[in-house]
Amino acid sequence: MSARRWLPWLGLAVVVAVSLVVGAGGSGGPPTDAERKTALASELRCPTCRGQSVRDSDAPAAAAIRAEIGRRVDEGQSDEEILAYIDGKFPESLRLTPPASGVGALVWALPVVALVAAVAGLAAAFRRWRAEPLPAPSDDDRALVERARSSGP
Amino acid sequence: MNAALGTAGVTLGLAGAVLGVVVLAVGLRRRRRALAAGEPPAGAEALLHLGRPFAWLVLAGAVLATVAMEIALVTHDFSLTYVAENGSRATPLLYTVASLWAALEGSIILWALVLSGFLAAVAHRFRHQASDPLVAWATLTMLAVAVFFFALMLGPADPFTTVAGAVPADGPGPNPLLQNHPLMAIHPPLLYLGYVGFTVPFAFAVAALVTGRLDEGWLAATRRWALAAWGFLTVGIVLGAWWSYEVLGWGGFWAWDPVENASFLPWLTGTAYIHSVMVQQRRGMLRVWNLSLLLATFSLTILGTFLTRSGVLDSVHSFTESPIGPWLLSFFGVVVAVILGLIAWRGDRLRAPGRIDSPVSREGAFLANNVVFAAFAFVVLLGTVFPLVVEAVNGERLSVGTPYFNRMTTPLGLALLFLMAVAPALPWRKASGELLRTRLQWPAWGGAGAVAGAVLLGARGLAPLLAFGLGGFAAAGALRQLALSVRAARRRGASVVAGLVGRSSGGMIVHLGVVLVAVAFAAASAYLTGEEVRLAPGQSATVAGHTVTYQGMNPPAETPQKTVFSARVQVDGGVVYEPALNRFPNATQTIGTPSVRTSLTDDVYLTLVAMPEEPGDPALIGVLVQPLVAWLWIGGGVMALGTLLALWPGERRRRVPAPSPAPAEERRAGGDAGEAGEAGEDTPAPAVVGP
Incomplete structure (x- = not known):
């Protein structure tokens, strides 16, 4: 195969590879507290509503959980600690991600x-x-x- | 009075459907006997022509029932239970009219109306072929489906029951969420047009199985019907997402809610169908698969209705629960059993002798497309019913929510974007490496450019970047096809527009719309920034580069329908937006109305989370900034436009004079007509239903 044929494709591969390495690698440090709060709230089901997450619901129970998450994130607790606390607080699991076991x-x-x-x-x-x-x-x-x-x- | 009128309509519809089924069945039987005895089947064919008047009778019944219910709603006839539960004197006229589909019983009326509309349309469209057994069986199937829905209205979901005891003076009105946005008036009917529209190709598929006429005739006869249903479903889903964005106040447009999934499942199988049907039209292959997809699409609409209307699943859409669950489930069971029985019975005729020479070919790409769409549908179905199944099996309660669906469907979505980029450039039968290099080079650069551009603009993260890159690849591929098609049109002396009309160009425009939706979806979900800020009047906060200034509360606006408490929030020193909380007289909870500053680059989504205690106190305001959201709706519009163009009869469309009794293999002689020749193609399959 002559160089004329594969050179453009090689160039293309280089452009895509460089862009992906730059773009996917340097995603700018650990998540901010605000991002963590949003992420945690979207992992949990609102206990009193039908099929809405804690992040999406404006029900009082969801607001209370959001406030609790906010307080604990500000206190410096880890995501696992916060989720474990909430797991212990409710009789049924509120996790929206089904367990892997x-x-x-x-x-x-x-x-x-x-x-x-x-x-x-x-x-x-x-x-x-x-x-x-x-x-x-x-x-x-x-x-x-x-x-x-x-x-x- | 209205109750009597409505019940009369339902009874008329049911009677028309039952009689129609009987007459057609008798006619079909007599025709077969006459033919077997070598007699002219004239008498039997006269019976078959009676299908059309019965279809009109069913439509008349459905219209009567709809009119009765609308009169009852608009005149506030609270003697009807439905009106007493869903109407109120304070509700504005638009929402009163739309209350027809605000709860279960009324939505079954709408279903019956749409179904009988399609039934009458089919009867009218094929009126000259009414004695063709294929048409007769299809009409009979649709009538049988109508029997079920009309029977629902006479029995377990009777919309015309009257209140026991004294007639109330007023009602609570529809659920507050359903009277908050005009989209409520058009989103459900469009969705129903799509949902119910798939009954037409389904009926023809059943007819093809029963009559054994499994060649491509029934496909050609129902291609436009399937495409139209798909278009309605697409627009219905997009408008539903828009409604949820504008009304629900959480800034999202898709939550993998069971009702959303119920509308999305038939869309997935329907999309797979309108692609793989092209393999059958071209090569006569995949017959069982295409039948299965259509039958799955229809049964999923029934299953979806069961899941969402029986109250077995929690959903924000569960506005009512009712005892029709077992009925729908039984109907679903009957449909699936009949379908599987028919396919098993016709198994020998369904085997097509063709083969696919190479996976790297148009038909290979369609196969891959179908595998991915089927996997997608499987994930969505599994995730939706999994909690139910687990609870039934061992009593464990677990939720399957957005994180699951996002994680599982992202790779499938990316695979679909890739196929969308490559497939249109592939020739039928077999592609050489040389050909692929030539055809894919510029589209591939489009994709590389999109990735590089996105990274330069600051986009980060592997999944969104892949979505942008593959989106760019697919968009460039579609544009290349469109350019070829336009060039071919110009060359034969036609206008540019002629190059954009027809099945393949329309399809490419739909692809462009899908790319817009996919890119917007990826960007909006990956790069949203949200904060709740407590601001005193005059204070500002900055979220993701946008400054919002709280100017204070408006005086409460009281109407009989609701009381509105709105805040004035200025965005970037310009226009003032007014997110609000609504208090409805009969609801305990307040319902928020978000206010959105929309632009082509990003949306600033404002909600009033909590009102100030006293007028001068700070208010809690939710600010959510999401990029590219507007492109979701634009993409939906482009998809609708593409569907219209694909439906438009291309200029090469020919009517084939005589019905072709010959098997499909005969038409498999020609190879790939070359790339330009495919533009604007509308394969003239021989019409089974000839004039």
């Missing part, structure tokens, strides 16, 4: 298994198609092509 792990694993199975199935189909010879065109097929040719565009 126990039954909860299924919700993470099943899609991956399904995707792998689908891709494997497709790969097998392609291999089978490649192994089979193409069926020879029948007389009907030839006649059809002839008709199409003679009838013009």
